[in-house]
Amino acid sequence: MEQTPQIPKEKFKMIHEDDNQEQEKIGTPSLTYLQDVRRRLLSNKVATVCMVLLSIIVLISVFAPIVAPHNPNEQKVEYANLPPKIGEANIPGFNGMQKRGGKVVNAYKEVGAPKGTTYLLGTDYLGRDLLSRIIYGTRLSLIVAILATLVDLIIGLPYGIISGWKGGRTDIVLQRIIEIISSIPNLIVVILMMIILKPGLASIVIAIALTDWVTMARLIRAQTFQLKEQEYILAARTLGESSTKIATKHLIPNLSSTIIIQTMFTIPNAIFFEAFLSFIGIGIPAPNASLGTLLSDGQKAFRFLPYQMWAPAIVLSIIMIATNLLGDGLRDAFDPQSSD
């Protein structure tokens, strides 16, 4: 049997129309879009840590000439292969001690360096300061990464939007161009570039500019195809919004998660591509350092002088992991609907 509670009549009260207003109230505070983005980003601890780490790395590489303790290309052959040393502190691994001829000796004393000579991360086989080389190398790698990102955004994004939005014949032509470009391996483009240009930053950047935006364009095109059938886009069209405005007001904000994720792939990819080219010897020419050349040099001596490879490898790993995690955080932060 169903039971109905006995509630006396006087407990009921007519509601007034004003009460409806109360019902429609929404509890959370209202903020501007950017405030929202910042709040969500900062509430994500992992992303915040990554952002701080990346900012430090970026700042150090921007101010490399001031920060670097030595000239990165200055050779002092007599100081070759010195181990890391931090002042006079006796920290294992950073005290200047090194195994030579089966005995652990103070390498700095052995080479006759004056007291007070320290190389925080040691020196390489030509006696160049490793820390300074890493700082300059990071700077170069970041330049490559930023240029690759710009190319993605300046060429890839509009290309994808136009291809997806126009559809039909325009799309077919644009997609065939992309297929041709993506069918040529990057490496071949770089090698061809070196026939015209000298090996160096310019040829790497041009190779990236020619080929790297393809993935971005493809992803954006696919997303645009989906978005353009959305009813809010149709609504904008029935209101008479121009295509350019629809792209900037409706498409790009809704593409932002794809853009951010793809950018966060592009940055480590570009850094790694440069590192790879330098590693196999067709990248940045000597004596300039990049993370790739440092890894390449370090790898040769890894069995005896592991610190020469550890340091650049750690920096490279930190940059890659931090960009990826920050990218995740940014994607969530830009989405008003993500839970916080």
Place this chain on the structure above:
Amino acid sequence: MADEKTPIVQVKHLKQYFNIGKPNEVKAVDDVTFDIYPGETFGLVGESGSGKSTTGRSIIRLYNPTSGQILFKGQDISKLKNRSPKMKQFRRDMQMIFQDPYASLNPRMKVKDIIAEGLDIHGLVKNDDEREKRIKELLGMVHLNPEHMTRYPYEFSGGQRQRIGIARALAVDPQFIIADEPISALDVSIQAQVVNLLQDIQKQQGLTYMFIAHDLSMVKYISDRIAVMYHGKIVELADADEIYSHPLHAYTQSLLSAIPVPDPEVEKTRKRIDFDHSKHFTDNQTLQEVLPGHFLYCDDATAAKFKN
């Protein structure tokens, strides 16, 4: 009811084909003719894929019609160029309310910017104060709290979102609104709320509606005249009551027989009338007026029978 008035919208032999000349050619709308009079609500019903939404979208020029004429206030708008001044005016006069309140609002925009989109495009407000004032006015019109204008769509319920969509359409002072299944995605209790709101606004502003739906009882409630669409064609067109009391076309009869009745006794005995496509369609049929104000898609012989 409105026979003596001049129609606000005249659709003449509208055809909307897709993938023309390819194996997958679709005749979504195939030679459709009807008039809509000022102040009325014109209901368009039909099953999924019958072309009713496409008809609406062709009329508002989201598609370029394959052939035929669409006269709006006597002017053919089917061939207007996209950036011409006439097109711009047309974009103000005719507006649309969309089906899915979850897809029809840009999730990255605030409610105030969604509503003000039309105001901004057509330069209807001079400064931010005026813009704000107008947004508040529009929110009031659809019974939403003006404080909500700085919110994002996801913070609202389906009914509230649909009302935001209505406010966006009203922002440009349209005369004719195409409502493309505006309530089919809503909860039943909210459907009544939105439909009543639409009717109130119609009375206040003297709007004309074209109401696309597949919910027959709701269409009967809101419409003055109803057209039944099937396979891209209008098979019957008459006053709402006439359609429900004297359905002439076999398809309309079949449709009406499918409406469930909230009464177990009636439901027990209710018989669905089957509809066999091949029996009722031949090549020589057209839409013709068989009784005053009652149009039927049939051949001349059948029409003659009714006229006598």
